[in-house]
Amino acid sequence: SQKIEQNSEALNIQEGKTATLTCNYTNYSPAYLQWYRQDPGRGPVFLLLIRENEKEKRKERLKVTFDTTLKQSLFHITASQPADSATYLCALLYNFNKFYFGSGTKLNVKP
Amino acid sequence: NAGVTQTPKFRILKIGQSMTLQCTQDMNHNYMYWYRQDPGMGLKLIYYSVGAGITDKGEVPNGYNVSRSTTEDFPLRLELAAPSQTSVYFCASSSAPSGTHGEQFFGPGTRLTVL
Numbered sequence: 001s002q003k004i005e006q007n008s009e010a011l012n013i014q015e016g017k018t019a020t021l022t023c024n025y026t027n028y029s030p031a032y033l034q035w036y037r038q039d040p041g042r043g044p045v046f047l048l049l050i051r052e053n054e055k056e057k058r059k060e061r062l063k064v065t066f067d068t069t070l071k072q073s074l075f076h077i078t079a080s081q082p083a084d085s086a087t088y089l090c091a092l093l094y095n096f097n098k099f100y101f102g103s104g105t106k107l108n109v110k111p
Numbered sequence: 112n113a114g115v116t117q118t119p120k121f122r123i124l125k126i127g128q129s130m131t132l133q134c135t136q137d138m139n140h141n142y143m144y145w146y147r148q149d150p151g152m153g154l155k156l157i158y159y160s161v162g163a164g165i166t167d168k169g170e171v172p173n174g175y176n177v178s179r180s181t182t183e184d185f186p187l188r189l190e191l192a193a194p195s196q197t198s199v200y201f202c203a204s205s206s207a208p209s210g211t212h213g214e215q216f217f218g219p220g221t222r223l224t225v226l
Contacts, residue, residue, distance in 0.1 A: 004153070032213065043115075043201050043217030044154070089153060091215075097161060098169060099144070099215070101153035 002027055004092060006102035013080055014110055021075040021105045023090035029068045030092035030100075035075050038087045038104065047088075048075075080109045113137050115218035117202050123224045124192040132187040132221050134202030142205040143185040144169075144215065145177065147198040154201060160185055192225045199223070 003026040013019050023033070032051040036044035050057045050066045050073065057064050063076040077084050087104040094100065118133045136143065141162045146154035146169075156169030160179040174196060176188040185204075189196060199222050203215040 006153075008151075034214065036215075041220075043203075043220055044215075045217070046214035049213055091154075093213070097142070097159055097167070099154075099156055100170070101146075101155070103151065103153040 002030075002092060002094060002100045004090065004100055004102040006088075006090060006105045008103060008105070010106040010108055012108045012110065015081060017080055019077040019080045019084065019107055019109070021088050021107065023073040023075070023102055025071050025092055029071065030094050031096065032093050033064075033066055033073050034091045034093070034099075035062075035064055035073075036089045036091060038089055044089055077107075080107075082109045082111050085109050115202055115204055115216050117200075117218035117221050119221060120219065121222045123226060124189075125226060126192060126194065128192050129188070129190050130192070130223075132189070132200055132202075132223075134185045134187065134218060135183050136185075136202075136204040136216070137183065138204060138206070138216065139182060140204035140206050140216075141182065142207065143179065144203045144205070145175070145185070145187045146201045146203065147171065147196075148201060148220075149198050157187065157200075189223075194225050197223060197225045 005024045034049045035047045038044040048064045061078045065074045087106045089104040090102045115136045144159045145157040158177040160166045202218045205215045
C-alpha cells in the first residue's frame with residue numbers, strides 16, 4: 001500500500017509569515033494530489049488539487065507544488081493569519097478511485 | 112443544499128453489537144466513500160462506490176459492509192462490533208475523482224465508541 005508522510009509535529013509560525021507544509025509519498029506517483037483543511041471535530045474541507053503533470057497551483061493565499069522526482073508536494077500559505085490554524089491533510093488518488101490520506105500537520109499561527 | 116449528512120453523530124456500542132451508519136448526499140454525486148479516522152491519524156478508506164449498485168473495498172474493509180441502492184444513500188454496516196472499530200467515521204462524495212474537480216465533500220462524521 002502507499003505510504004504518505006506528513007510532519008507529525010505541529011508547525012508554529014507568527015502571523016504574517018509563510019507557512020510551508022510537506023507531503024512525501026513512496027512508490028509510484030498518484031494521478032493527482034489534494035490538500036484539505038480539517039478543524040477539530042469537523043470533516044475535512046477541500047482546498048486545492050494538483051495533477052501529476054502540473055508543477056504548481058495557486059488559489060488566493062494558497063500555493064501547492066508537486067515534484068514527482070522528489071515524490072513530494074509542498075503546501076504554502078502566505079501572509080498567514082490566526083484563522084489559518086488547523087490541521088492540513090494531503091490526499092493522493094491511485095487507481096482512479098482510491099484515496100490515501102496522510103496523517104496531517106497541525107498549523108498554529110500566533111498573533 | 113444540505114451537502115453530505117451523517118447520522119448518528121455519536122454512538123456507543125457494546126462488543127458484538129451491530130449498527131448501521133447512515134450517509135446521504137443531495138449533490139447527485141456518483142462517487143461516495145467511507146473513511147475512518149483514529150486519533151492523530153489520517154483517514155483510511157473503508158469502502159467506496161462509483162454509482163448505485165457498485166461498491167468496492169478500500170484499504171481497511173474488514174468488519175464492515177456497504178450497499179448502494181440509490182445515488183443518494185451509502186450506508187455502512189458494522190457487524191459484531193469490536194473495540195478496534197472505535198473511531199470517527201466520515202462519509203464523503205465526489206462528482207468525479209479524476210475529473211476536473213475531483214474534490215471530496217465530507218459529512219460531519221460519526222463518533223463511535225465500542226466498549
